[in-house]
Amino acid sequence: MPGSGHALVTGASSGIGAAIAREYARRGVPLVLSARREDRLQALAATLRGQVAVQCIPADLADPLAPRWLQEEIGRRGLHVSHLVNNAGYGVPGRYLSSEWKTHADFLQVMVTAVAELTHRFLPPMEAAGHGRILNVASLAGLVPASAGHTLYGAAKAFVIRFSESLAQETATRGVHVTALCPGMTWSEFHDVNGMRARVSKLPAWLWLNADRVARLGVAAVERGDARCVTGGVNRILAGLSKYLPESAARALIDRRSRDFRDSD
Template identity: 50%
Template sequence: MLITGASAGIGAALARVYAVEGWDLILTARRERALQALAGELAAGGATVAVVPEDLADPAAPRRLFDAVAARGLTVDGLVNNAGFSRTAGFLATEPEVQAAMIRVMLTAPVELARLFAPGMVERGYGRILNVASLAGRMPATGGDTLYGPIKSFLIKASQGLHLELRGTGVHVTALCPGYTLTEFHDANGTRAEVSAAYPAWMWQTAEHVARVGYAACETNRPGVTPGVMNTLLAGLAKHLPDRLALAMVGGHAKRLKRI
């Protein structure tokens, strides 16, 4: 199982789940020290773990990662596209190179990695592809965080299409769409204090719970899963509301976070 963005958060939680379920792991992310620490933890529990540091913001990274795995003689029967980040200062206040990196890490790289590794899975008649999207991808886009939701919407739709295309091949494809999750994500984008004040504790889920839900959904070949009853209700509400009301709903969300 190759897991991107495995150094922390949902990626690390998924690595622990797959290790417990008996998978050998290939972990990749930018932070090698964090990857090595996680690899040591999992190896102590009996897992076989390889670490291949890579920065998916580099356009050449997916092919380089594919070649590095092949050079080690490893076979990838599972792929978790988890790497991601956001910048919430606003579209016009975010540097174009940061926006380009967001698109490469969360949209281009998952597509390229799936295209590189899926043929081998189909040939062997077995595979798992879990794309970590977001509840944001099932909602109208949020002002101030203009690209994140649309990128995740693309990932959900691409997962659905690939799920249908690979049906009957033995390769499962699932989009995991978590809502607010207790990870480093909001520390990295500078919204920790705001989201903690804006939303009560009961709306938050642990990375471990999200990982377990994602694993189970992919094993049963569900095209998508949104952990949590409230998150599922919110996604359904946004889907059925008229655009004017749905945009008003997410506009209130952005105001609570002081992003517009």
């Protein structure tokens, strides 16, 4: 992997994004880190520059102009992106109607449109070079029945999974691997941002993985060319149950436990 180009990681300021950046640095891949919080990016970059070259480009992907600007800025710096990690994301807690439309529109821009646009912008040079890796961070929530609350989250992640799987088939003969990374409960700032930390912390420890392990599994999967990576045995069982259980039983199970990890008020 060293020498093949830079890894662009969005949402790299914390959590799984920061862990994926650390994993690529461990593998010798130079980095372009992007997120809204420049101070957090610079702090992470300072810890990684002893291993690889690191560039920081702050951007807010809720801005529809951000994907194009990010591509242009990377071009102005003379960098080639051979690894794209679409990781930026968050959750909107509560019922669908408890938030104004602008909140949902921004969410969809970050979680769906920016993922598709960044991929569309950075994929052509990968295909031209005959080598590329695209790791789209989805979620177990995109594979199991929907629950009340965080209404668009599972739907957005289901899109990312299907998008990645289709793209993986299109690019397989062109040297580009595309993977949907589907973690379950992961120790990160995600639950602090959406206000669910106290509630999800009551869930049993065996449901959780740390972000570094999720990152290692995801990067290994995209290097192998796996179209989908569900992290951890427990999560693979849950995904399997939701697939093979009768739909009514799977939905009832999710409904019964959803308040442990979703705010539906």
